[in-house]
Amino acid sequence: MTFFTYNPGPPDTITVTGCVTCTGLDPYNYNDFTGALLRFALNEGVWRTVYDGGCSDRIWGRLNWNAFIPPGTSITVRVRAGNPLPPNQLPPIGWSEWLTVSNGQEFCLRGRYLEIEVRLSRTPPVVRDCNYERCGREGEFITPILYDIRATSLCECTRQFATVRGKVFCDTERDGVPGPNDLPLAGWAITIEDPNGNRLTHFSNANGEYRFENIPEGEYRLVQMTPPGWLPINPVGGQTQIEVRQNSAVRVDFANALIGDVNSDQCVDDADLLAVLFAFGSVGENLPEDVNMDGIVDDADLMLVLFNFGNGVGC
Ligand SMILES: [Ca+2]
Ligand SMILES: [Ca+2]
Numbered sequence: 001m002t003f004f005t006y007n008p009g010p011p012d013t014i015t016v017t018g019c020v021t022c023t024g025l026d027p028y029n030y031n032d033f034t035g036a037l038l039r040f041a042l043n044e045g046v047w048r049t050v051y052d053g054g055c056s057d058r059i060w061g062r063l064n065w066n067a068f069i070p071p072g073t074s075i076t077v078r079v080r081a082g083n084p085l086p087p088n089q090l091p092p093i094g095w096s097e098w099l100t101v102s103n104g105q106e107f108c109l110r111g112r113y114l115e116i117e118v119r120l121s122r123t124p125p126v127v128r129d130c131n132y133e134r135c136g137r138e139g140e141f142i143t144p145i146l147y148d149i150r151a152t153s154l155c156e157c158t159r160q161f162a163t164v165r166g167k168v169f170c171d172t173e174r175d176g177v178p179g180p181n182d183l184p185l186a187g188w189a190i191t192i193e194d195p196n197g198n199r200l201t202h203f204s205n206a207n208g209e210y211r212f213e214n215i216p217e218g219e220y221r222l223v224q225m226t227p228p229g230w231l232p233i234n235p236v237g238g239q240t241q242i243e244v245r246q247n248s249a250v251r252v253d254f255a256n257a258l259i260g261d262v263n264s265d266q267c268v269d270d271a272d273l274l275a276v277l278f279a280f281g282s283v284g285e286n287l288p289e290d291v292n293m294d295g296i297v298d299d300a301d302l303m304l305v306l307f308n309f310g311n312g313v314g315c
């Protein structure tokens with residue numbers, strides 16, 4: 001069980017008010033009985049705790065703590081972060097690797113949750129057959145103590161991530177690029193997916209623009225969820241593979257053709273229906289009335305217009 005308080009806004013810290021998620025032999029119970037077993041039996045103890053940052057993709061930047069580290073003892077602190085729920089199993093899916101950090105050292109991990117592992121060690125080995133009084137006298141009870149640990153979410157992390165952005169639009173001329181006559185498509189879902197299957201989905205705004213911030217370096221698949229009645233023109237199939245580098249921006253526009261919009265006014269209506277009827281039976285390449293582009297204007301094209309009737313931008 002973990003208890004913590006989260007204070008939004010600068011300095012944006014999360015304070016542990018009690019703990020603890022312990023694993024292994026659980027020699028340590030934070031805030032109570034701390035180090036009890038280490039004092040009497042073991043030379044090393046580990047405890048873990050998980051901070052909940054309250055939102056996905058929080059950037060974790062620093063740990064600070066106070067510690068008493070007598071000679072012959074040491075404290076090792078590791079952190080890892082992830083968006084999925086804190087792991088019970090190992091290795092957790094979608095979590096970062098463990099990163100060993102020192103007190104006050106800046107790092108940069110992303111994820112809603114930050115898991116902290118503290119390892120308290122000492123040498124030389126314990127003399128196990130001594131009683132409490134004699135062990136205390138001979139210095140066997142010396143143990144390191146770590147307290148007041150505090151995680152800070154730094155938005156001014158030295159490591160910068162990339163932006164992936166672009167525009168979703170109705171491609172009137174079907175040339176694949178946004179032109180003056182191409183209207184934006186709002187509310188379309190764009191998903192970015194990493195090779196592990198982790199996904200983020202954003203929707204295009206009123207200007208047809210979507211944007212992913214703080215994307216780590218790597219390869220991703222960018223996918224448009226294409227609603228019925230639309231044909232993705234560029235990228236083909238409405239999806240593409242991208243490579244993201246730090247401190248950079250990747251732009252991918254999604255061009256979509258409106259199926260059945262014969263007269264290219266970005267709305268499927270009576271005018272398109274009439275156009276197909278007038279051209280009925282015509283044969284040829286690239287006829288605008290040949291909606292399914294099979295070389296002839298016939299029933300199939302009429303059905304496509306009827307099926308998508310009323311579809312479009314600002315009909
Ligand atoms: Ca265009
Ligand atoms: Ca039309």
Ligand SMILES: [Ca+2]
Binds near residue numbers: 296300
């Ligand atoms: Ca046709």
